[in-house]
Amino acid sequence: MAYKTILVDCDASAKVGRRLAVAAELAGRFGAHLIGVHVRAPISPPVFSDGTVPMESVLDAFDQASRAEEAAAAKAFEAAVKAVPSKEWRVVEGFTDEALATAARQADLLVLGQTDPGAETRTPPASPETVVLASGRPAIVVPYVGVNSPPGKTVMLCWNASRESARAAADALPFLKQAGQVIVLIIDRSANDAHPPGDVTAWLQRHGVKAIVQHDIAPDTDVGGVILSRAADNRADLIVMGLYGHSRLREMVLGGASRTLLSSMTAPVFMAH
DSSP states (O other): OOOOEEEEEOOOOTTHHHHHHHHHHHHHHHTOEEEEEEEEOOOOOOSOOOSSSOHHHHHHHHHHHHHHHHHHHHHHHHHHOTTOSSEEEEEEESOHHHHHHHHHTTOSEEEEEOOOTTOOOSSOOOOHHHHHHHHOSOEEEEOTTOOSSOTTSEEEEEOOSOHHHHHHHHHTHHHHHHOSEEEEEEEESSGGGOOOOTTHHHHHHHTTOOEEEEEEEOOGGGHHHHHHHHHHHTTOSEEEEEOOOSSSOHHHHSOHHHHHHHHHOSSOEEEEO
């Protein structure tokens, strides 16, 4: 498997350049075609109006603001991808998560941004978890504070032998094969509930990936915090994990570890479902 098409979400947030820098580096590293997608929110007239402002003026103002955001996103994309040989720019109209999920199905890897509570854009920011759950494609979620170095030198694979962790491990193989160090993190609920790594290290070895295994203990409610702590201890610059969820009602269906990492990530997180 190789990443031949990478898609990056290009909103108009002030920090989009940090995400674009990661996407451009990955496209160069894997020799991939890079697609920048900007989602333009559909024009929606207000439900209530006191009649003091003509509806045409309201819609015109919305349209002008949307076009300004599109232009800002395009400018950021052009600045970030100058050195990428194969790239293209797309603008789609629709609701952010749905539009990105649809576009992503014709790509191998997505680059999304961590939800930034301080972002001020007319189009709602993407919800990485919703896009990954709906698209069927893996994604790298980049912290909104950016990264200090390209992700993938030290990779930490979170493993619990579930379908989701197996999917993430398989989808992340291009990163695992190139990594200088791969750590398989296994978190057990208690010392009496320890699970061996099974054949995952042997499977990785057959793919040319030499991995070391680390065990830790934590109740379900603390798994996300332990993952972040061990990532810091190992100076991991990429965390690979399965995304747990079964609908778009993310607050109700996301696993605790997924919620913790998406809200408090300190390194890029590779997620697959």
